[in-house]
Amino acid sequence: MADDTSAAAGTSTETGAGTGSNLRTTKPGTKRLFLTVSVLISFLLGAPFLLKSTEIHRSPLPSAAISSLSDHLHSNPPSFPCHFQAIFLSPFKPSDSSLSLSVAERIRAQLSAQSCGNCNFTVSVTVDSGSSCRDEGDAASAACLWECGGGGLVDAIEGRDDQGIDELLLSAVNERTGGCAGRVYSVFVMEGRDERVVIGKHRHAWMVLKDLDDSTSVVSMIGTVFGDYFMRGGVEKGEYIPVGSDGNVVLSFSLLNSNPSDWIYDWDFQRTGEVLLAPVLEALAPVANITMESQVLYHAPKSSISYWDEKLEAYVVNTRDLPFFVNSNEWHLDTSLSASGRSKVLQFVVYVPSASECPLYIRTPEGEMSKTNAFISPMWGGVAIWNPPGCSMQSQGIHIVRDVLPPQELEKIIEIFIGQLRLLFGLNSNYVEPSPIFKVLASEKGFTNWELDLLYRQHTCFNLLSSLSTLQSLSTLVESLPRMIVMDEIGKQVELSLEAANLAERNISLGINNASALSSIRARALAEDAFFHPSIMSISYSSMEHYFAIYMPFFAPVSLHVLLAAVKEVKRYFAERSKYLTFRASKLKSS
Amino acid sequence: MASDPMGSQLRRILSIFFSLSIILPLSSPSPTMHNNNWAVLVCTSRFWFNYRHMANTLSLYRTVKRLGIPDERIILMLADDMACNARNNYPAQVFNNENHQLNLYGDNVEVDYRGYEVTVENFLRVLTGRHEASVPRSKHLLSDEGSHILLYMTGHGGNEFLKFQDTEELQSHDLADAVKQMKEKNRFKELLIMVDTCQAATLFSQLQSPGVVTIGSSMKGENSYSHHLDPDVGVSVVDRFTFYTLAFFERLDMYSNASLNSLFTSYDPTLLMSTAYYRTDLYERPLNMVPVTNFFGSVMKTIPTDSAYPGFLVAHASEYAAISAETETARVVLEDEADHSKTYDQSEKGLQHTLDEWLKLLEGKLGVKDPEVLVAYGLGSMVLLLTISTWLSS
Numbered sequence: 005m006a007d008d009t010s011a012a013a014g015t016s017t018e019t020g021a022g023t024g025s026n027l028r029t030t031k032p033g034t035k036r037l038f039l040t041v042s043v044l045i046s047f048l049l050g051a052p053f054l055l056k057s058t059e060i061h062r063s064p065l066p067s068a069a070i071s072s073l074s075d076h077l078h079s080n081p082p083s084f085p086c087h088f089q090a091i092f093l094s095p096f097k098p099s100d101s102s103l104s105l106s107v108a109e110r111i112r113a114q115l116s117a118q119s120c121g122n123c124n125f126t127v128s129v130t131v132d133s134g135s136s137c138r139d140e141g142d143a144a145s146a147a148c149l150w151e152c153g154g155g156g157l158v159d160a161i162e163g164r165d166d167q168g169i170d171e172l173l174l175s176a177v178n179e180r181t182g183g184c185a186g187r188v189y190s191v192f193v194m195e196g197r198d199e200r201v202v203i204g205k206h207r208h209a210w211m212v213l214k215d216l217d218d219s220t221s222v223v224s225m226i227g228t229v230f231g232d233y234f235m236r237g238g239v240e241k242g243e244y245i246p247v248g249s250d251g252n253v254v255l256s257f258s259l260l261n262s263n264p265s266d267w268i269y270d271w272d273f274q275r276t277g278e279v280l281l282a283p284v285l286e287a288l289a290p291v292a293n294i295t296m297e298s299q300v301l302y303h304a305p306k307s308s309i310s311y312w313d314e315k316l317e318a319y320v321v322n323t324r325d326l327p328f329f330v331n332s333n334e335w336h337l338d339t340s341l342s343a344s345g346r347s348k349v350l351q352f353v354v355y356v357p358s359a360s361e362c363p364l365y366i367r368t369p370e371g372e373m374s375k376t377n378a379f380i381s382p383m384w385g386g387v388a389i390w391n392p393p394g395c396s397m398q399s400q401g402i403h404i405v406r407d408v409l410p411p412q413e414l415e416k417i418i419e420i421f422i423g424q425l426r427l428l429f430g431l432n433s434n435y436v437e438p439s440p441i442f443k444v445l446a447s448e449k450g451f452t453n454w455e456l457d458l459l460y461r462q463h464t465c466f467n468l469l470s471s472l473s474t475l476q477s478l479s480t481l482v483e484s485l486p487r488m489i490v491m492d493e494i495g496k497q498v499e500l501s502l503e504a505a506n507l508a509e510r511n512i513s514l515g516i517n518n519a520s521a522l523s524s525i526r527a528r529a530l531a532e533d534a535f536f537h538p539s540i541m542s543i544s545y546s547s548m549e550h551y552f553a554i555y556m557p558f559f560a561p562v563s564l565h566v567l568l569a570a571v572k573e574v575k576r577y578f579a580e581r582s583k584y585l586t587f588r589a590s591k592l593k594s595s
Numbered sequence: 596m597a598s599d600p601m602g603s604q605l606r607r608i609l610s611i612f613f614s615l616s617i618i619l620p621l622s623s624p625s626p627t628m629h630n631n632n633w634a635v636l637v638c639t640s641r642f643w644f645n646y647r648h649m650a651n652t653l654s655l656y657r658t659v660k661r662l663g664i665p666d667e668r669i670i671l672m673l674a675d676d677m678a679c680n681a682r683n684n685y686p687a688q689v690f691n692n693e694n695h696q697l698n699l700y701g702d703n704v705e706v707d708y709r710g711y712e713v714t715v716e717n718f719l720r721v722l723t724g725r726h727e728a729s730v731p732r733s734k735h736l737l738s739d740e741g742s743h744i745l746l747y748m749t750g751h752g753g754n755e756f757l758k759f760q761d762t763e764e765l766q767s768h769d770l771a772d773a774v775k776q777m778k779e780k781n782r783f784k785e786l787l788i789m790v791d792t793c794q795a796a797t798l799f800s801q802l803q804s805p806g807v808v809t810i811g812s813s814m815k816g817e818n819s820y821s822h823h824l825d826p827d828v829g830v831s832v833v834d835r836f837t838f839y840t841l842a843f844f845e846r847l848d849m850y851s852n853a854s855l856n857s858l859f860t861s862y863d864p865t866l867l868m869s870t871a872y873y874r875t876d877l878y879e880r881p882l883n884m885v886p887v888t889n890f891f892g893s894v895m896k897t898i899p900t901d902s903a904y905p906g907f908l909v910a911h912a913s914e915y916a917a918i919s920a921e922t923e924t925a926r927v928v929l930e931d932e933a934d935h936s937k938t939y940d941q942s943e944k945g946l947q948h949t950l951d952e953w954l955k956l957l958e959g960k961l962g963v964k965d966p967e968v969l970v971a972y973g974l975g976s977m978v979l980l981l982t983i984s985t986w987l988s989s
Binding site for chain 2: 035036038039042043046049050052053055056057167205280283323326327328329330332333338340343344345366368374375376378379380381382383384386388415416419420422423424426427433434445446447448450474477481535536537538540541
């Protein structure tokens with residue numbers, strides 16, 4: 005710069021008689037100005053490129069949609085439309101005016117705390133007894149009303165067994181309730197000699213009562229069937245959701261030989277078990293994707309103590325020792341190959357005791373032998389004890405018995421396992437009837453259709469609420485860490501999860517229970533995948549200080565110099581220009 | 596980057612409010628039952644002179660197994676360089692007492708994370724559950740909302756930190772953050788944190804989540820000391836806090852119901868040479884009503900099955916004998932119409948937005964899709980501009 009000023013001064017002394025340092029005769033050069041300003045401008049132009057290339061990639065999450073949906077679900081919890089209809093096949097004259105209202109009241113009176121998955125029910129009553137046909141009920145259920153003309157049913161029912169009546173009534177319901185056959189719960193009331201109340205395995209029940217004049221007891225029984233059974237599944241306790249967060253359940257069946265030196269048992273689980281359990285797994289498909297596996301283990305003694313009971317002539321384990329029965333050190337049950345990190349594994353164990361403790365029974369606190377010789381642990385699975393036949397007569401076993409578990413025994417054990425599976429899912433393994441005339445039919449799917457509906461409702465509700473709360477936590481987490489990378493995959497999963505949740509909610513209001521259950525499983529699985537994505541680790545994001553610390557040493561000194569140079573050049577240029585202009589003006593004045 | 600601090604603050608407050616209002620009533624309609632116990636035992640030191648830390652962890656592992664927690668519910672993180680160390684006079688044996696009565700490394704020790712896998716990142720991944728897809732199931736903490744978790748950590752620590760394998764640190768706010776995330780996802784019902792390091796009580800000073808009870812072997816400014824030196828092995832073999840903890844548990848078995856309060860009050864400051872400080876403000880149950888087996892042992896809640904599902908076999912036989920025409924209800928699954936209301940945060944205006952717009956414009960004009968290529972073009976054009984101006988000015 006020193007030579008430039010001297011050059012400029014030189015120019016002025018060369019070309020014209022400058023009267024001092026505030027006049028110059030030539031236009032100031034623009035090369036230096038152009039140079040410095042162009043460097044500055046290129047820096048400014050390049051700054052957006054720098055910011056863009058160093059930005060944190062954050063896939064945008066639809067937080068507003070999440071919070072609005074969870075708010076909506078919180079204020080109006082998912083309510084499943086259920087329609088109850090009572091059909092009187094014999095002439096009936098109610099004492100008070102509105103039967104449907106009294107039934108509805110009776111149901112509502114038994115409703116305990118609002119639990120997830122409750123029915124939003126409507127009641128209608130039809131008297132269809134040959135000559136007369138009268139119905140009353142909620143107007144909303146007009147589309148699903150029973151078409152009259154079923155007067156011949158009472159005669160058709162006479163003399164059939166329960167299964168036959170069930171199928172007959174099923175076809176009648178399908179015929180006469182229009183398209184609502186899958187969403188209507190019916191109770192048929194008729195007069196007859198032997199009093200019975202039978203709850204079928206589809207969605208209907210029938211009552212044969214001696215006299216229909218006592219309408220309060222009739223109403224109370226109808227209310228019991230609808231409220232206790234169809235709506236709540238006959239259970240009082242809280243719900244169990246033994247489903248993994250990715251919607252998978254693995255049922256792991258193990259046969260444990262306690263002491264192989266006494267006897268060794270094998271089983272043919274593949275054939276028997278899979279045939280028997282296939283319909284159960286299919287029925288539970290909207291609740292979880294269930295797979296099965298089986299294994300046989302050896303040298304697996306139990307870890308609680310059993311002792312000889314004289315009265316029962318067997319070795320017994322007390323109920324209070326059951327928590328210590330499962331010997332986790334020796335029972336290597338958790339060797340599942342098909343279970344991924346987030347699936348739920350339910351263990352079903354058949355324990356074959358050794359000769360020193362055979363026959364082995366579980367003793368109830370009342371001192372009796374347990375009828376099933378089995379117990380469950382919620383969210384873990386169940387254990388059943390099987391005593392080899394003739395073991396009480398076994399003396400010192402000289403030769404080892406190698407045998408296969410007989411298929412009939414295996415079938416009985418599987419029946420116990422089905423009961424345990426029902427317990428694990430929160431239902432009763434069997435119904436304790438409130439009065440001797442009640443009877444509940446069993447289904448080959450392990451669960452009756454109305455129980456399945458209850459499960460679908462509970463699981464759908466739980467999955468929806470759980471997925472929304474997970475999404476909410478995820479979006480608060482992401483917002484609290486503004487410089488954390490949010491990968492595209494997470495954004496995609498959140499989007500799909502919200503979509504599935506919306507679809508599930510819509511299907512709930514339409515009453516399509518199994519589709520809504522499937523969508524809700526998907527919503528929960530995707531939400532959990534997004535929340536537990538391995539890239540969300542709070543210790544691996546760069547804070548703002550980190551960012552500055554990296555880039556400042558590069559750009560601060562250089563940009564300072566460039567800026568200063570540009571400013572200085574511009575000032576100099578304008579100063580020289582003003583000098584030239586004054587010179588021009590003075591020349592003009594003098595000429 | 597949100598250039599609107601007020602708006603983002605408001606959004607944050609609103610979202611916290613919404614999340615609280617959702618999470619609080621919906622977290623459990625009824626209190627969840629305690630179903631299982633988990634133990635996460637972490638030894639954060641390596642090298643021969645930290646023998647006692649590995650002995651601490653292995654002793655507690657042995658105690659917890661003896662009281663009933665199975666290997667599948669224990670996550671053991673050890674550097675595991677003691678037993679087969681060249682300086683070990685008793686190869687493949689680890690003792691916690693100079694009488695050498697108990698070989699801790701004897702049988703059935705299943706280490707989940709060993710050697711250089713014991714890092715802060717892996718520890719936090721275990722706690723929060725965010726593993727890569729390839730991590731095997733045995734390395735996951737598969738607890739649920741009914742689990743009680745025992746978290747035991749030992750090593751060298753200081754004021755609000757714990758040193759991991761001499762290369763990195765776990766800060767108290769990292770631990771508090773991980774516990775908060777665990778609580779949000781209901782990964783535990785109750786958590787007992789036991790820390791045996793110097794200034795241990797500072798490590799859980801930032802905890803806020805409910806259901807957590809913590810005990811540390813020393814307070815801020817105090818050191819935790821080893822118990823005794825084993826002249827045969829040549830190093831200290833156990834720390835005082837862990838030694839007295841083990842002494843407490845040796846008297847117990849699976850069936851006993853000594854309370855947590857008796858454990859916590861059994862520590863004598865003169866014997867420990869430090870103050871064992873415990874924090875119960877986040878825990879609702881009174882400590883004298885909590886049996887130690889709630890955390891250190893295994894409780895399996897069992898319910899005897901009263902009956903099988905009768906009639907199942909009969910129904911199965913009859914169903915498959917007669918082909919019943921069961922009309923399946925038509926499944927009408929509605930397709931979601933394309934009403935993707937993209938209500939993303941539109942408030943990210945400002946610098947970021949205009950930058951994006953401008954870059955999109957450039958991309959469109961130049962027909963370049965990949966932003967990296969665009970940046971390369973930009974830099975190239977800058978250099979070109981500079982060389983031209985230099986040449987022009989020369």
